[in-house]
Amino acid sequence: MIDFTITEEEQLLADTARRFGDEHLRGPERDHEKAQAYPPALHKLFGEMGLAGLNRPDAGMDATHRQAVWGALAEADPSAAFAMDPIGPGGALIEGLPAGIGAICHQEKIVIEDGKATGHLGWVPRSQLDWLVLVGAAGLFLIEAPPHTVLDQRTCGLHACGGVEVHLNQSPVQTIGDATQAQAVLDECRLIAATVMVGAARDAHNAAAQYAQERVAFGKPIAHHQGLAFQLADAATDLQAAQLLVEASAGSSTLVANAHAYADEVAHRVCERSVQALGGHGYLYDHRVEKRMRDVRAVAALYGGSILSEHHAATGILDLIDPLELS
């Protein structure tokens, strides 16, 4: 059945997250960025609105619910989609995770041999780490109390998440899932990252569209000059295309990888064009478009990054079965 209906639950969750974002994240966004953290009271409020624990396996939410919340939250502040939950994307598919604040990351170049992990993660968007799950081709690996230090420099974006780097030297690991489970977790992480990128870019586009209808040049709003009007129209179309591709990709790792790569491409282009639409103002901290552009770059680096997604998509592309290819 070809159906694009948004369920009442999905709508309710998205509306709640959007309301939280509009009321509590947008205004102090720069303060949170500067502090590299959200105040504890905000986390408490998030829980009181019924949004905490969404990434827990027992939350009773499915992937579309999580996408609805994190996508809506990303419009107000992309960092919140990663920092407002102690588990983070991917956790809903892993049973028995330890308490405390953790992160789920791609294995990257970390070597795991004989139950020990050695290697380095240059940036994890957390201010502290009680545990770390590495998602690799061979399975899921849990490291409790991973050695880490708070980053002594700022990152491109997602500042409000904080930032640590992880140094593993023969750190003990537990295998908590096989390759199939690891792929499912990677798919979920990529879907949420893609949703966040599209949500952030949508907000940048909305800001640019509003500005372009108010800012006057050569006697008319700049949105009424065809050069910019067409760019804005293309941005709206590309965002819709990326959103649909992400939503429709669940269930196929190849499609998810392809959608993730496309979401990165579209989100970056839309954010960059949004900064351009505001001219010099777009480059200033006075407007949120420059932050969306930086945040999207940071999100794109997570979970192996979009180059790895492109590689995975290419590897599986010849095995894809088109929905119109009947059995």
Added chain:
Amino acid sequence: MIDTQLDAGYENVLRMIRYVGEHMLRPAGLAADRRGTPIPVDDPMFLEWNQTGLSFGAVGMGKNSQGEGVTRINRSAILAAEEMAYWDQGACMSLPGPGLGGPPIRILGTESQKQRFLIDPFEDKTKPAWGAYATTEAAAGSDVARIQTTAVEDGDHYIINGNKMFITNGGRASWVVVFATVDPSAGRAGQRAFVVEKGTPGFTVGRIEKKMGLTASETATLFFENCRVPKENVLGAGQDKSGFKAAMATFDITRPMVAVMAVGIGRCAWNRAAEIAREAFGAQPTSPIEQAMLQRLAHARQRLDAARLLCWRAAWKMDHKQPNTIEASMAKVYAPPAALNATKVAMDVCGLAGVRNDTLVEKCFRDVKVFDIFEGTGEVQRIVLARRLFGYPRTH
């Protein structure tokens, strides 16, 4: 949550179209392309098509059914449109039936006109018949308000003078819906639609165009010189502008249909390229060039999949009686470039052989370009979107 699974009803539509496509459309389209001329009027394929009992008006164009609940007709139509284009869009456009002339008669016509133009000419299945739709002129394409063809009232007739261009099936049609202006100073408000029947004195067919692609489909130039058309052939006579607006609203149906046809052509080329890649190196490329080819195919597929979803969403909204002008234009602006890119990548994968006229991907490449031009160019779609979304002014 998006559901893109096809149920048995949709699969049946596809199976039916697949049979027609494989056995009739693809062979006829390839033959026409190699010959360099449209499928002739007496081609046996048209009789075979008539015998299938299918009607392009039903399966290919969708319907803006008023006053009903949720339907599936636009989603079924959009699946059928993609599948037919997959096999051969030029041959598909050449099929007998009212064509694009159907919607304005359905929306604006009286019961008598519907009987005369939509039913009577098509009743005898042993005699294929066509209708056509004529708006475009040499100097007025996207800007419909600029058309120069005039209609002057003269007793119980109108006298039409002017030329029309790019008219699909215009040379073989039993009748043509012609848009002309009764008041050039009034722009669109002064335009009326007339059904001009074949053989009407003053109505002649000019040249049949030679085109880059879609060769199987006939594209004609039409001339109207003091062509007297009876008043009973005027569509929407006595109606206010809402009738004309309703006719224009057919774009909300046809634009996603046309967009998804481009997806069908792109998919055809993409599938052929994937087949060649599989034969050449399987799923495990060994060289950087092979890896690069797969990445190009993945990129092309990404955009084709997104294009199809935009088209499906526009059709789904129409089936749910929701306004879909924005979605229809998004589909139309996005899909043709995505499909053109797929055909280009497919040619790249085929290498030197991909350039030859006897490879399917080369034909797809030529066929698909026009989809960014007709039914409102990509630029027109961007204007529609900018007006709806950002208050872009109607006039400058």
